[in-house]
Amino acid sequence: GNSVTQMEGPVTLSEEAFLTINCTYTATGYPSLFWYVQYPGEGLQLLLKATKADDKGSNKGFEATYRKETTSFHLEKGSVQVSDSAVYFCALATNTGFQKLVFGTGTRLLVSP
Amino acid sequence: NAGVMQNPRHLVRRRGQEARLRCSPMKGHSHVYWYRQLPEEGLKFMVYLQKENIIDESGMPKERFSAEFPKEGPSILRIQQVVRGDSAAYFCASSPTFTGGQSEAFFGQGTRLTVV
Numbered sequence: 001g002n003s004v005t006q007m008e009g010p011v012t013l014s015e016e017a018f019l020t021i022n023c024t025y026t027a028t029g030y031p032s033l034f035w036y037v038q039y040p041g042e043g044l045q046l047l048l049k050a051t052k053a054d055d056k057g058s059n060k061g062f063e064a065t066y067r068k069e070t071t072s073f074h075l076e077k078g079s080v081q082v083s084d085s086a087v088y089f090c091a092l093a094t095n096t097g098f099q100k101l102v103f104g105t106g107t108r109l110l111v112s113p
Numbered sequence: 114n115a116g117v118m119q120n121p122r123h124l125v126r127r128r129g130q131e132a133r134l135r136c137s138p139m140k141g142h143s144h145v146y147w148y149r150q151l152p153e154e155g156l157k158f159m160v161y162l163q164k165e166n167i168i169d170e171s172g173m174p175k176e177r178f179s180a181e182f183p184k185e186g187p188s189i190l191r192i193q194q195v196v197r198g199d200s201a202a203y204f205c206a207s208s209p210t211f212t213g214g215q216s217e218a219f220f221g222q223g224t225r226l227t228v229v
Binding site for chain 1: 117119146148153154155156157158161169204206217218219220221222223
């Protein structure tokens, strides 16, 4: 079946540090890949996405590249801010159009000043 | 354009009571999805609905849970005879009619159900 595996958290960083959150997936066919962010007490917001191999999604300084050969979609940011503290979810969808998302368990990021 | 609206934000029910969770999709969206987030876990797909139709309910527990999306009004997720294990955050998402490829799902802020 389809699944997403994320590195366990929490990830604790100082402001301006480099961030990597690992995500690997198992899927039939060619999934679309997503990163969602959940701020405390809020719903999920789409951070970035990639729909085919070698695509790079980017937004707000975050980037992730769809690597078919390693079935990975690692999230990176060159310099984190305190305001980036949140839970980050990697997800995939295999159905064209129909957004039946399969989520990883989430990685909590804590950024200190 | 208001986002996906869920209410209530917090709901407390005693064991055996019924819980009704409401979701109003974004304007112009005709597809609704419900997800459940158990403590310290990721979101799990429950059901996908279009107006007056259940398209995929493969993630719904077989008993006590039901969902509807009537022609008029919000989508409702109904949990009968709640048990402590139903305590979770329930998120609704909506998306527009597809025009090819993937369309983005927009999430509401969720309803946090606590069963006491």
